[in-house]
Amino acid sequence: xxxxxxxxxxxxxxxxxxxxxxxxxxxxxxxxxxxxxxxxxxxxxxxxxxxxxxxxxxxxxxxxxxxxxxxxxxxxxxxxxxxxxxxxxxxxxxxxxxxxxxxxxxxxxxxxxxxxxxxxxxxxxxxxxxxxxxxxxxxxxxxxxxxxxxxxxxxxxxxxxxxxxxxxxxxxxxxxxxxxxxxxxxxxxxxxxxxxxxxxxxxxxxxxxxxxxxxxxxxxxxxxxxxxxxxxxxxxxxxxxxxxxxxxxxxxxxxxxxxxxxxxxxxxxxxxxxxxxxxxxxxxxxxxxxxxxxxxxxxxxxxxxxxxxxxxxxxxxxxxxxxxxxxxxxxxxxxx
Numbered sequence: 001x002x003x004x005x006x007x008x009x010x011x012x013x014x015x016x017x018x019x020x021x022x023x024x025x026x027x028x029x030x031x032x033x034x035x036x037x038x039x040x041x042x043x044x045x046x047x048x049x050x051x052x053x054x055x056x057x058x059x060x061x062x063x064x065x066x067x068x069x070x071x072x073x074x075x076x077x078x079x080x081x082x083x084x085x086x087x088x089x090x091x092x093x094x095x096x097x098x099x100x101x102x103x104x105x106x107x108x109x110x111x112x113x114x115x116x117x118x119x120x121x122x123x124x125x126x127x128x129x130x131x132x133x134x135x136x137x138x139x140x141x142x143x144x145x146x147x148x149x150x151x152x153x154x155x156x157x158x159x160x161x162x163x164x165x166x167x168x169x170x171x172x173x174x175x176x177x178x179x180x181x182x183x184x185x186x187x188x189x190x191x192x193x194x195x196x197x198x199x200x201x202x203x204x205x206x207x208x209x210x211x212x213x214x215x216x217x218x219x220x221x222x223x224x225x226x227x228x229x230x231x232x233x234x235x236x237x238x239x240x241x242x243x244x245x246x247x248x249x250x251x252x253x254x255x256x257x258x259x260x261x262x263x264x265x266x267x268x269x270x271x272x273x274x275x276x277x278x279x280x281x282x283x284x285x286x287x288x289x290x291x292x293x294x295x296x297x298x299x300x301x302x303x304x305x306x307x308x309x310x311x312x313x314x315x316x317x318x319x320x321x322x323x324x325x326x327x328x329x330x331x332x333x334x335x336x
Contacts, residue, residue, distance in 0.1 A: 110194045128180040135172035142166040201317050205256050205282040208273040219317045222254040228294050229308030247333035258284045
């Protein structure tokens with residue numbers, strides 16, 4: 001009877017710290033107890049408890065990540081790693097991959113460049129959104145007032161006045177929503193363009209000296225002009241540029257022919273750049289990446305596939321001009 005009474009009056013803390021708990025240390029699992037009870041993780045005042053009845057694989061993953069985090073420096077960090085492992089598996093990503101991809105659609109550099117080019121767009125979008133929300137709330141209140149007035153409520157305003165307020169609020173909602181959407185579309189278009197320019201800056205070319213550089217490395221030194229098409233188009237473009245070689249070199253123009261249709265850079269119709277072409281012509285490296293970027297640019301511009309195109313860049317890497325046919329070298333030699 002006394003034993004039963006003692007067991008019944010055992011405090012929760014005594015039951016929690018009984019021999020049926022195990023302590024997780026960086027060296028492993030210590031303490032007594034069988035498979036039941038609770039599991040105590042960490043040392044000192046920071047403790048977390050998890051039911052031991054969880055599946056073995058989840059508990060094992062939790063313990064492994066917790067011990068790994070404790071070895072890294074802190075028991076709280078180990079607990080956090082263990083909880084992340086339980087929630088999303090060993091990779092820690094879980095089911096949030098699509099959300100992370102949506103958040104990282106544009107890089108931080110792209111967003112910063114977009115804000116720098118249109119610094120007041122964020123303010124306009126905030127004000128337009130706030131005014132649209134305010135007008136929407138007014139429209140909802142006016143709708144309730146019109147409903148109560150139509151139902152014959154004694155303290156309701158006249159129905160005609162409520163309908164007039166509804167019309168004004170609805171017009172304001174549409175007005176500010178239009179400006180908000182216009183800025184949002186312009187922002188998306190601008191960030192898409194900046195993102196394409198960033199991907200373009202990662203493309204690489206080989207100089208006549210054999211050095212491989214990216215277009216980003218050429219910023220501030222060269223005005224790159226990309227000519228893409230078949231071997232005949234590229235040869236004609238190079239021949240047309242030879243007539244203006246001196247002024248083009250003086251203005252830092254560097255031509256990068258990109259042969260499409262499975263051609264190679266050492267095609268007999270296009271001789272590789274020589275030593276005299278060190279500042280005038282380069283060879284595209286990894287042509288498949290260039291082709292993917294050019295195909296995207298061609299689709300956006302509505303240019304038929306297989307047609308020769310040119311893309312001229314500014315000194316800072318932004319696209320200055322683009323078009324089909326032979327590049328206007330004479331205009332480049334004068335304007336650049």
